[in-house]
Amino acid sequence: MDILKIKGADGQWHTVPVLSTGVSIDSIGEGLKLVEGVLSVDAADQAIPNNPKPITSGAVFALVGDIEQALAAL
Numbered sequence: 001m002d003i004l005k006i007k008g009a010d011g012q013w014h015t016v017p018v019l020s021t022g023v024s025i026d027s028i029g030e031g032l033k034l035v036e037g038v039l040s041v042d043a044a045d046q047a048i049p050n051n052p053k054p055i056t057s058g059a060v061f062a063l064v065g066d067i068e069q070a071l072a073a074l
Contacts, residue, residue, distance in 0.1 A: 045058065
């Protein structure tokens with residue numbers, strides 16, 4: 001039996017037994033990735049036009065910071 005690590009809403013890592021074997025990125029689906037038993041969202045580090053991936057919180061912060069500076073200049 002394999003173990004999958006999942007980060008809960010509480011910020012803690014939890015282990016979940018996986019009954020089936022042979023889990024691969026192809027069977028997980030687009031937008032998710034499995035690295036060393038950790039399932040996570042395949043996110044982009046910056047906002048790029050026509051990129052369907054969600055962006056990281058760091059990229060959101062960078063964009064919001066730029067918007068705040070632009071509004072402050074008005």
